[in-house]
Amino acid sequence: MSKSLNEILSTFNGNKSELIPILQDIQSNIGYLPEDAIIKVSKFTRVPESEIYGVATFYTQFRFLPVGKKHIMVCKGTACHVKGAPQIIEGIERHLDIKEGDVTFDLEYSLESVGCLGCCALAPCAMINEEVESNLTLKDVKKIFSRMKK
Numbered sequence: 132m133s134k135s136l137n138e139i140l141s142t143f144n145g146n147k148s149e150l151i152p153i154l155q156d157i158q159s160n161i162g163y164l165p166e167d168a169i170i171k172v173s174k175f176t177r178v179p180e181s182e183i184y185g186v187a188t189f190y191t192q193f194r195f196l197p198v199g200k201k202h203i204m205v206c207k208g209t210a211c212h213v214k215g216a217p218q219i220i221e222g223i224e225r226h227l228d229i230k231e232g233d234v235t236f237d238l239e240y241s242l243e244s245v246g247c248l249g250c251c252a253l254a255p256c257a258m259i260n261e262e263v264e265s266n267l268t269l270k271d272v273k274k275i276f277s278r279m280k281k
């Protein structure tokens with residue numbers, strides 16, 4: 132069960148040195164770093180919000196938007212890139228009318244690119260939640276979305 136923001140903060144002392152572990156704990160419990168959490172962390176650690184955003188944007192592990200119910204991660208590793216990952220991402224962006232890194236308004240889908248998923252021989256690959264989609268083509272993208280609608 133995930134912890135509330137107050138429960139998370141209660142396990143820390145409020146030292147500036149705890150900033151990254153606090154942000155990690157929030158993200159692992161809430162799924163992202165909401166604006167109100169940043170404000171609370173700022174008060175708790177006495178680190179200005181701008182500095183917290185500076186730290187959090189430096190590390191790619193932190194997100195500022197929630198992930199959708201179906202989180203799509205398209206591999207942008209070398210093998211997938213060469214075999215058309217950029218076109219797959221563009222196709223998904225067009226289909227969902229969002230950009231990479233965004234989530235749809237209804238929180239149904241989110242899209243991000245990731246490093247190698249470890250199935251390079253089946254490039255280009257993506258993961259939708261826990262499921263791997265391989266040898267992707269733009270036609271497959273349409274099929275996958277109509278399959279997910281059912």
Ligand code: FES
Nearest residue numbers: 206208211248251
């Ligand atoms: S480069 Fe895409 S799975 Fe390895």
